[in-house]
Amino acid sequence: MESRNIGEGVKRGAWSKEEDTLLKKCVQTYGEGRWHLVPLRAGLNRCRKSCRLRWVNYLSPNIKKGYFTEDEVDLLTRLHKLLGNRWSLIAGRIPGRTANDVKNFCNTHIVKMTSSKLVEKTKIIKPKPHKLPKLAMSNNKPIFNQEPQPNSQWRSIVPDAAETNKSNGKRLYPIQKGSFSGGGTIEKSNVGDIKCPIQTDVGDGVTVSEFSMGFWKFFEFDDV
DNA sequence: AATCGAAACAACCGCCACCCT
DNA sequence: CAGGGTGGCGGTTGTTTCGAT
Numbered sequence: 001m002e003s004r005n006i007g008e009g010v011k012r013g014a015w016s017k018e019e020d021t022l023l024k025k026c027v028q029t030y031g032e033g034r035w036h037l038v039p040l041r042a043g044l045n046r047c048r049k050s051c052r053l054r055w056v057n058y059l060s061p062n063i064k065k066g067y068f069t070e071d072e073v074d075l076l077t078r079l080h081k082l083l084g085n086r087w088s089l090i091a092g093r094i095p096g097r098t099a100n101d102v103k104n105f106c107n108t109h110i111v112k113m114t115s116s117k118l119v120e121k122t123k124i125i126k127p128k129p130h131k132l133p134k135l136a137m138s139n140n141k142p143i144f145n146q147e148p149q150p151n152s153q154w155r156s157i158v159p160d161a162a163e164t165n166k167s168n169g170k171r172l173y174p175i176q177k178g179s180f181s182g183g184g185t186i187e188k189s190n191v192g193d194i195k196c197p198i199q200t201d202v203g204d205g206v207t208v209s210e211f212s213m214g215f216w217k218f219f220e221f222d223d224v
Numbered sequence: 225a226a227t228c229g230a231a232a233c234a235a236c237c238g239c240c241a242c243c244c245t
Numbered sequence: 246c247a248g249g250g251t252g253g254c255g256g257t258t259g260t261t262t263c264g265a266t
Contacts, residue, residue: 012236013234013236013260014234014260015234015235033252034251035251035252035253036251047236048251048252049235049237050235053236054234054235056253057235058234085255086254086255087254087255088253088254088255099254099255100234100235103256104232104233105232107232107256108230108231108232108233
């Protein structure tokens, strides 16, 4: 790939080893974030976005390189069916893989698979009414970070990981299953089948749609 | 060995949400 | 509250690599 200098003299195109070294040193010294300061701190003639992208997709020590394993493909396929093109969200559930990796993989494999006649169309099962223990509510909103009840089925609510479902604007709250301790590596043995959404009346006129996949459980609140 | 098309990978762009002033 | 700056995301494009002919 040729390097191009366009516009304000900021370098574009492929990164050299020297640039990688400068960026690595900078992030190791100052930490991730504050990307607008990185070009200055690192002495790089690159824009903030380019620096961030290079680190996130290539230089970060957490990145797993190489082919996707069978388990990863299996998990990725399930997550893509559930979440659609939410690449960063999917990548967050597959240790070591970046959103760009996931996106590239899906663009070359999953799109092909779903357009193939070899793959059966996913059967859509209509949600069924389902009663769950009533959630603690305040002003028609669920209260998070509550202590798990002795007999509660779910615990470790993760409000920081809440996402907005772009198709309907509702909020998705991932909740970790109580039988699994911690948020460690996803193993195939921990990942069960994706279940169809279940609608639950939690009281106060609030309906919750529930998805579950392995030790992750998603609640989608109709009132937000 | 050369050529060509497909696949894989890397990077850019535009947009949007959030935060701060 | 409004506006600007920043970070992050998804879509897209460009380049490289690989495999078949």
